[in-house]
Amino acid sequence: xxxxxxxxxxxxxxxxxxxxxxxxxxxxxxxxxxxxxxxxxxxxxxxxxxxxxxxxxxxxxxxxxxxxxxxxxxxxxxxxxxxxxxxxxxxxxxxxxxxxxxxxxxxxxxxxxxxxxxxxxxxxxxxxxxxxxxxxxxxxxxxxxxxxxxxxxxxxxxxxxxxxxxxxxxxxxxxxxxxxxxxxxxxxxxxxxxxxxxxxxxxxxxxxxxxxxxxxxxxxxxxxxxxxxxxxxxxxxxxxxxxxxxxxxxxxxxxxxxxxxxxxxxxxxxxxxxxxxxxxxxxxxxxxxxxxxxxxxxxxxxxxxxxxxxxxxxxxxxxxxxxxxxxxxxxxxxxxxxxxxxxxxxxxxxxx
Numbered sequence: 001x002x003x004x005x006x007x008x009x010x011x012x013x014x015x016x017x018x019x020x021x022x023x024x025x026x027x028x029x030x031x032x033x034x035x036x037x038x039x040x041x042x043x044x045x046x047x048x049x050x051x052x053x054x055x056x057x058x059x060x061x062x063x064x065x066x067x068x069x070x071x072x073x074x075x076x077x078x079x080x081x082x083x084x085x086x087x088x089x090x091x092x093x094x095x096x097x098x099x100x101x102x103x104x105x106x107x108x109x110x111x112x113x114x115x116x117x118x119x120x121x122x123x124x125x126x127x128x129x130x131x132x133x134x135x136x137x138x139x140x141x142x143x144x145x146x147x148x149x150x151x152x153x154x155x156x157x158x159x160x161x162x163x164x165x166x167x168x169x170x171x172x173x174x175x176x177x178x179x180x181x182x183x184x185x186x187x188x189x190x191x192x193x194x195x196x197x198x199x200x201x202x203x204x205x206x207x208x209x210x211x212x213x214x215x216x217x218x219x220x221x222x223x224x225x226x227x228x229x230x231x232x233x234x235x236x237x238x239x240x241x242x243x244x245x246x247x248x249x250x251x252x253x254x255x256x257x258x259x260x261x262x263x264x265x266x267x268x269x270x271x272x273x274x275x276x277x278x279x280x281x282x283x284x285x286x287x288x289x290x291x292x293x294x295x296x297x298x299x300x301x302x303x304x305x306x307x308x309x310x311x312x313x314x315x316x317x318x319x320x321x322x323x324x325x326x327x328x329x330x331x332x333x334x335x336x337x338x339x340x341x342x343x344x345x346x347x348x349x350x351x352x
Contacts, residue, residue, distance in 0.1 A: 007107050012037030012048065013099075015069060019087055021102055022095035024071065027086030034085060036068055039100045050087075050103075052096040053079070071095050110172045110189065112136055113157055123155075132169070150186065162197065168223070181235040185223035185245070193230040196221070200234035200257025200275060215257055217241060228253070228269070237275070244281065256293070268305065280315070304330075 016032035019025060026032060040049040042058060045067035052071035053062050062070070062079060069085040071092040080086055089095040101108055119125065122139035129143045134151035137143065141159045150169030155161065159173050162180030172189045173179065179190070180197035190196065202213035217236020221243045227233070228251035235241055237257045243249070244263035254272045255261070262281035267273075271285050274293030279285075283297050286305030297303070297313040304320030304327065313319055321330035 007104050009037040009048075010103070011035075013102060015085065015087065018050065018069075018099055018102075022071075022087065022089060022098050024087035024089035024095055027072075027077065027080070027084075027088050029083070030069070030085040030087070034068065036099075037103065039096065039103060040067070042067060042070070050096070050099055052092040054092040071099070110154070110156075110174060110191070112138055112154055113175060114138055126163075138175075156192065165197075174229070181217075182219040182221065184221045185225070187224050188221055189226040191227065191229040191231075191251070194227050195230075195232040196227075197235045198232070200237055202237050202257060202275070213237065217257065219243075222246075222263075225249070231255070234259075234275075250287070262299065286320075 012035045014032060015026060015030055015034045015036065018036060036050045037048045040046070040051055042051045042053065042061035042065040045051040045065055047066060047068045049067050050069050050071065051065060051067040053076060054073060059079060063081055069087060070080065071087050071089055072080060073090060073092055074088055077086065077088060087095065117136045119137045120139040123137040124142045125137065126143060126145040128145040129147040131149045132151035135149050136154040138155065138157040140157055141155045143155070143161045144163035146164040147161050149167045152170035153167055153173065155173045156175035156177065158176040160178045165179055165182050167173065167184045168186035168188065170187050171184060174190055174192035174194065176192055177190050177194045178196065182197045197219045199215035202215060203210040204213055215235055215237045217238060217240045219233050219235050219241045222245035224246045225243050227249045230251055231249055231253040233241060233243070233255045234257040239258050241255065241257060241259050243261045244265065246264040247261055249267045250269040252270050253267055256273060256275040258276040259273050260278040262279050262283060264281060265279055265283045267285045268287040270288045273291045276294045277291055278296045280297065280299035282300045284302045286303055286307065288305060289303050289307045289309065291309040295309065295312055298315035300316040301313045302318045303309060303324060307320045307324040308322040310323040318327045319325055320327050
C-alpha cells in the first residue's frame with residue numbers, strides 16, 4: 001500500500017524565504033536557494049525536510065539526522081554535523097512553528113470533513129435561522145430557530161446548534177459539537193465532540209432530597225478561542241460562563257457553571273474547574289489539575305500539572321501540589337519527605 005498523507009506537500013520554500021519568514025540567519029555554507037517542502041522530527045526527516053534542535057538530550061538524533069536543514073540556536077551551532085545546512089535563530093521551536101504554518105497552510109485550521117463547501121442538502125436548517133453568504137454546513141448538522149452564523153464559518157457533520165445561538169465569522173464548529181445557550185465570537189475553533197451550554201451541576205438539599213436548581217445563564221466565548229475535543233462548558237446559573245479572547249483549552253476539560261476565564265489563558269487536558277471560579281488573564285493550568293469552586297486565580301498565575309487548588313492564587317504566582325501551594329514550599333516538602341524516607345525514621349524519633 002502506498003504511503004498516505006492527509007497534508008500533501010506543496011512547492012515548498014527556499015532557505016532564504018524561510019530565513020526571512022522566521023527572522024533566522026543562514027548558517028555558514030547554507031545554500032539560500034535550497035528548497036524545503038516539509039517538516040519532520042530529527043529522527044524521521046529526509047533531505048527535503050526542515051527539523052529543529054533545542055535540547056542536548058536529542059544530540060544522538062542530531063548527529064544521525066538526514067534533514068535538509070535544521071533550525072538551531074547560536075549556542076548549539078557547534079553540535080551540528082559537519083556540512084549540515086542550518087538556520088540560526090534565538091528560538092528554534094518558535095521558528096519551526098512559523099515554518100510549519102507556511103509550508104502546510106491547510107493544517108492551520110480544520111477543514112470540512114467532506115471537502116465540500118456550501119450548505120448540504122442533508123443538513124436541517126430552521127427557516128428562521130440566518131446564515132451569511134459563505135457559510136458551510138455539512139450533512140446531518142441541525143441548526144435551530146433564531147440562530148445567526150457569520151460568513152466563512154464551517155459547521156461540521158452532525159453538529160447541533162440550538163435555538164438563538166450566535167456564531168461569528170470564520171469559526172470552525174467540529175463534527176458532533178452541541179452548542180446551546182451560547183454566543184460565540186469570530187475565529188473560534190470548537191473541535192469534534194465539544195459540548196457547550198448544557199446546564200451545570202446545581203442542586204439544593206431539601207427535606208425530600210436534592211432539588212435541581214435552574215441554570216438560566218449563557219456561555220460567552222470571545223474571539224480567537226480554541227476548545228479541544230470532548231471538552232464541556234456548562235452555561236451559567238445566575239451569571240454567564242465566560243471564556244476570554246485568545247484562550248486555548250485542551251481536550252477533555254470540564255468548565256462548570258458561572259466560571260469566568262480571562263484572556264489568553266492556557267488550560268491543558270483533563271483539568272476540572274468547579275463553579276463560580278474566576279481565572280485572570282494569562283493564567284496557565286497544567287493537565288489533570290482540579291480547581292475548587294468560588295476561587296480566584298489571579299492574572300499570570302501558573303498551576304503545575306496534577307495539582308489540587310483549594311484556595312485563591314495570587315497574581316503571577318507559581319503553585320503546585322495537593323493542596324496546591326507556592327512551588328518552592330511544595331518542592332521543600334517533597335525533599336523533606338524524601339530525606340525522611342531515606343533515613344527510615346519519623347521526624348519525632350530521637351537518637352538514644
